[in-house]
Amino acid sequence: MADMKSTASIAKRGLVMVITGNGKGKTTSAFGQILRAVGQGYQVCVIQFMKGRKYGEIIACEKYLPHITFYQFGLDSFVMRENSAQVDIDLACQGLEKAKEVIQNGKYNMVILDEINVAVDFDLISEEAVLDLVKNKPPELDLILTGRYASKKLIDIADLVSEVTEIKHHYNAGIKDRPGIEY
Amino acid sequence: MADMKSTASIAKRGLVMVITGNGKGKTTSAFGQILRAVGQGYQVCVIQFMKGRKYGEIIACEKYLPHITFYQFGLDSFVMRENSAQVDIDLACQGLEKAKEVIQNGKYNMVILDEINVAVDFDLISEEAVLDLVKNKPPELDLILTGRYASKKLIDIADLVSEVTEIKHHYNAGIKDRPGIEY
Numbered sequence: 001m002a003d004m005k006s007t008a009s010i011a012k013r014g015l016v017m018v019i020t021g022n023g024k025g026k027t028t029s030a031f032g033q034i035l036r037a038v039g040q041g042y043q044v045c046v047i048q049f050m051k052g053r054k055y056g057e058i059i060a061c062e063k064y065l066p067h068i069t070f071y072q073f074g075l076d077s078f079v080m081r082e083n084s085a086q087v088d089i090d091l092a093c094q095g096l097e098k099a100k101e102v103i104q105n106g107k108y109n110m111v112i113l114d115e116i117n118v119a120v121d122f123d124l125i126s127e128e129a130v131l132d133l134v135k136n137k138p139p140e141l142d143l144i145l146t147g148r149y150a151s152k153k154l155i156d157i158a159d160l161v162s163e164v165t166e167i168k169h170h171y172n173a174g175i176k177d178r179p180g181i182e183y
Numbered sequence: 184m185a186d187m188k189s190t191a192s193i194a195k196r197g198l199v200m201v202i203t204g205n206g207k208g209k210t211t212s213a214f215g216q217i218l219r220a221v222g223q224g225y226q227v228c229v230i231q232f233m234k235g236r237k238y239g240e241i242i243a244c245e246k247y248l249p250h251i252t253f254y255q256f257g258l259d260s261f262v263m264r265e266n267s268a269q270v271d272i273d274l275a276c277q278g279l280e281k282a283k284e285v286i287q288n289g290k291y292n293m294v295i296l297d298e299i300n301v302a303v304d305f306d307l308i309s310e311e312a313v314l315d316l317v318k319n320k321p322p323e324l325d326l327i328l329t330g331r332y333a334s335k336k337l338i339d340i341a342d343l344v345s346e347v348t349e350i351k352h353h354y355n356a357g358i359k360d361r362p363g364i365e366y
Binding site for chain 2: 012013015019021023024025027028029030031032033034035036037038039040041042055056057058059060061063064065066109110142155158159160161162163164165166167168169170173175178179180181183
């Protein structure tokens, strides 16, 4: 608890940061931000939507880094826009509930909602619910929302928006995904 | 050494990845990539050009993560395009020499050359030298080059190029940089 108190004063004015776009490096960037924050003594919570795999970044966090709490709300398979099932909706809604809880419970300095923009775009959760989440966050909390297709309304209320654009991708040259690079 | 051997086979076809653009999230993304790579057992080396501070991400890596080696070749102050001094050039050239060494010595699966694109754009080191570095890398090594102003020739020979664009930045709203967010 002593630790919590000392870190609770870090974020004087919490930021809403959105990382969107079609390029590689959005979740990656969020995890770099986690590393930086942990280095400065933050307590961090990560909620992943539509993801259920043990990615390399999660393995590293769980194995080596303190001060991080993880929740995944997704299956091991990819959700596509046109083939989402009831289970995808149910999981995303559970993720949203967990997000509300960890944003409000005072335990964290930074909360990452990974791929939440896609969950909204795929209609798994409502845009309005996410906007409410952001508007009602404690002032000192840093909140990061990642994923393609960030909505205009979210961009409007964010403090920082970075768009990652694909200029070139090795997939297009036939090079497949690989541990350590994509996951 | 047993560790090295087991990881040396990870990267079947090493990639040249460039992270450029004017938005927040380039170095951050490279450090997320480091986290992912370390989670998958990679040996990683980071060389930072034009940077000399103990950023949060470095504190976290040094304190918690194994398999990472760091070198910084910069002062604690920022180099501007028009005010670079001989010491900036000397440090960047030393960074380039170290980069050659760690790319060729077979100890690492992934090498990050952080801000090297800026060092080239500011004429601290030559574009040709960096292109040679990339072209002569061992085939299995993953190489990541970050920083604004990536040159066209570098983009041409890269496998992946992501451009991070600033859509919105809290600096423009008068919010200053802060530990855990910018450093």
